[in-house]
């Protein structure tokens with residue numbers, strides 16, 4: 001993970017402008033402890049859909065964490081929708097659908113099936129919990 | 132027949148079941164609507180979400196009698212509605228296509244007890260989302276259509292035969308064509324099963340391309356949408372478009388986001404049929420006013 005500290009180290013190896021570069025970065029990014037997003041490898045969370053549930057039904061992510069869901073159905077087409085975050089995907093048997101979670105403020109976001117799949121379709125939901 | 136507000140209140144009070152709660156929308160259209168003036172108002176009834184075939188005695192131990200009770204109440208209305216619309220979920224879903232057809236046939240048989248000639252059907256996702264609307268078409272014909280009644284243009288939209296809860300490109304094009312030559316002053320009534328706006332998308336209370344429908348309706352001065360799906364009365368006006376959800380005839384659902392998890396409101400033996408009912412809509416003369424009356428199946 002690339003942080004400001006490691007940027008400063010790289011800068012230090014490249015020449016004489018170390019104090020200047022460090023100072024400029026620090027002023028541009030006062031929240032310098034936060035990881036720079038460019039170097040993050042997303043964490044992959046596998047989610048299985050079946051009538052009428054998701055496994056896991058609770059997905060925990062840290063605020064600012066980069067997460068990709070790998071969605072797969074074991075029976076028929078379902079949907080995976082997080083209305084509040086404006087993302088959705090079809091979830092089919094036999095294929096893995098990758099869905100990058102948008103960065104969201106800490107909180108609980110409901111995800112639900114948005115492809116009618118039978119008598120308990122309305123119950124097919126879970127929670128994305130951003131800590 | 133001139134249907135003024137006073138007379139309409141009488142009509143509500145005389146209803147045989149429940150007490151009609153009158154929800155007045157006030158004036159609409161005003162003088163400009165006079166271009167479409169008709170000196171005879173009319174009433175139609177909206178019934179919704181009958182879910183024929185649903186079986187859970189804790190939720191509705193009278194499931195086999197609730198539709199008949201509603202039909203008796205509609206037959207007793209005075210003045211009589213010109214027509215009745217059922218806004219979807221006529222049947223409860225089943226994975227068995229033959230059983231779906233049996234439920235639809237039985238529903239249609241009971242609905243023929245209405246002593247009203249014109250009855251219009253719309254599908255809900257329970258009727259049409261698992262088979263693309265095939266069984267519905269066999270029993271009731273096209274799931275989307277338009278008709279005119281005494282100066283009001285009615286459009287029935289199908290936002291359920293596509294299991295993703297969309298109207299879809301083809302129907303949007305059909306709607307654009309249907310509306311293209313119409314005067315902006317003509318009153319428009321839209322019938323649909325799912326809400327056309329994002330009422331509670333995380334509860335599946337939305338239509339994914341609903342905004343593409345309402346955009347087409349924005350140029351009209353008098354647009355009223357009557358829908359079902361959410362099993363409760365609900366009223367919201369967005370821009371110039373008024374959206375009204377109807378109660379169910381099988382079980383009520385909680386108000387949007389009022390509980391963590393949406394589930395049917397259980398039957399209360401002390402108040403049988405509470406929360407179940409139907410609506411009458413009075414289009415008063417000249418299309419200037421629409422008055423809703425909610426008729427409960429519960430005893431007053």
Ligand SMILES: [Cu+2]
Nearest residue numbers: 078113117124
């Ligand atoms: Cu599903």
